[in-house]
Amino acid sequence: MKNLSAVLLLSSLVFTIAPTSASEISSDIDQDYQQHLAPLWDHFHRNPELSLMEHKTAKRLAKEIESVGFKVTQGIGGTGIVAIMKNGAGPMVMVRADMDGLPVVELSGLANASKAKMIDWDGNDVGVMHACGHDVHITSLVGTARYMAANKDKWSGTLMLIGQPAEERGPGASAMMKDNIWKKFGKPDYALALHVDADSIAGKVTVDEGSPYAGADTVDIIVHGIGAHGAYPHQGKDPIVIGAQIVTNLQTIISRELSPRDAGVITVGAFHSGTKHNIISEQARLQLTVRSLNPRVREQLLSAIKRIAIGTAKTAGVPDDKLPEVIVSAEAYPPTFNDKNLAQRLKRILTTQMGADALIPPSESGMGAEDFGFFTTAPYIPSVYFSVGGTPKADFERAQAGGPAVASHHSPQFKISPEPAVKSGVEATVHALIDLMPKK
Ligand SMILES: [Zn+2]
Ligand SMILES: [Zn+2]
Known part of the structure; x- marks a missing residue:
């Protein structure tokens, strides 16, 4: 009897001093997923909206977050929402979720596949x-809001949740910034965001200590020629030949000018010129996407593109008043940098709370871009953009055995396992927030 009461005393003591055990958080989130988040994901998945038109999505998201006690402001930078919960002294931490779907006819075979149509x-x-999984992001944001609101005794500070429009088309984050959100709501001390990843195992978390997303520039090159009859080429300057040489010469920037230890991409995605077989046209237009991971490389690539375009035309004998125009769009995306210290801190806390096998290393996955960097680059806010796996392990094994390939983001077959993805997304975010905003 004595021993049993000692055990009871000990276990009640343990319960009192460790009320936020990881397994308790996990089971609370699991319960909320079954009761609330699963049907919510189902709703968002069936009702995607295009970039800049996320009116119903934003309204529902706002309603969900408001209902648990956040002060929500809608219509920021278009359809964006900012939700604030003040909970005593402490840092302000921002969590962002993007809300938009894509102009894709869903062929995932899911029971709740979208049948939505819109005028683009x-x-x-x-x-x-929702062919990029942003329905997972907004559902996770609601899950985080619900957990944090129900557990205000576990943290101290100000939580800012952001529902961002138009990630897929670009202007979302910058539009919210142009709407002066830091002035209106306060500038966060830290920022977090997540993306679900079809290329990694459902529920596994990846925290990159570098740049999970590249910066992207859009460049137009207008090559001016001198029009002539196709049978009299010596009387003109052929912009198609000059443009083709520019395309070829641009290939040497990455291969011969950039340090092999730096990363960059220059892709000429479009080349338009000419009207007819026997006419040497007046103009060729090239459209480029340029990707880099830091400002130094970005500057190097952009200036080399300009030098090569103009130099190639000069070599062809194009007169000085007809040299190519190289136009770098003002709508550049900065790279998404993870703050190294914060990323390491997050990895430590997630490993402790969710177990070492909850994390997997980042895969080398190209130079995709994101507009989250608009929030965190100028002024600098230490931030971490992490990813959560969305594809069941069995699907990868089937693909490896010669079965159907795992569909990529933006594909009509794109299919995410929402339960492990949303639960891990909420769990990782909640652990990060409790660590960043400890109870005073
Ligand atoms: Zn996408
Ligand atoms: Zn996306």
């Missing part, structure tokens, strides 16, 4: 699908 930005009637 050019007036076309298109199918709409």
Whole structure:
């Protein structure tokens, strides 16, 4: 009897001093997923909206977050929302979720596949699908809001949740910044965001200590020629030949000019010129995407593109008043940098709380871009953008055995396992927030 009461005393003591055990958080989130978040994901998945048109999504998201006690402001930078919960002294931490779907007809085979249609930005009637998994992000944001609101005794500070429009088309984050959100709501001390990842195992978390996303520039090169009859080429300057040489010469920037230890991409995605077989045209237009991971490389690539475009035309004998125009769009995306110290801190806390096998290393996955950097680059805010796996392990094994390939983001077959993805997304975010905003 004595021993049993000692055990009871000990276990009640343990319960009192460790009320936020990881397993307790995990089971609370699991319960909330079954009761609330699963049907919510189902709703968002069936009802995607295009970039800049996320009106119903934003309204529902706002309602969900408001209902647990956040002060929500809608219509920021278009359809964006900012939700604030003040909970005593401490840092302000921002968590961002993007809300938009894509103009894709869903062919995932899911029971709740989207049948949504919308008129797109050019007036076309298109199918709409959450083909990048942003439905997972907004559902996770609601899960985080609900957990943090129900557990205010476990943290101290100000939590800022952001529902961001138009990640897929670009202007979302910058539009919210142009709306002066830091002035209106306060500038966060830290920022977090997550993306679900079809290329990694469902529920596994990846924290990159470098740049999970590249910066992206859009460049137009207008090559001016001198028009002539196709049978009299010596009387003109052929912009198609000059443009083709520019395309070829641009290939040497990455291969011969950039340090092999730096990363960069220059892709000429479009080349338009000419009207007819026997006419040497007046102009060729090249459209480029340029990717880099830091400002130094970005500057190097952009200036080399300009030098090569102009130099190639000069070599062809194009007169000085007809040299190519190289136009770098003002709508550049900064790279998404993770703050190294914060990333290491997050890895430590997630390993402690969720177990070492909850984390997997980042894969070398190209130079995709994101607009989250608009929030965190100028002024600098230490931030971590992490990812959560979305594809069941069995699907990868089937693909490896010669079965159907795992569909990529933006594909009509794109399919995420919402339960492990949302639960891990909420769990990782909650652990990070409790660590960043400890109870005073
Ligand atoms: Zn996407
Ligand atoms: Zn996305």
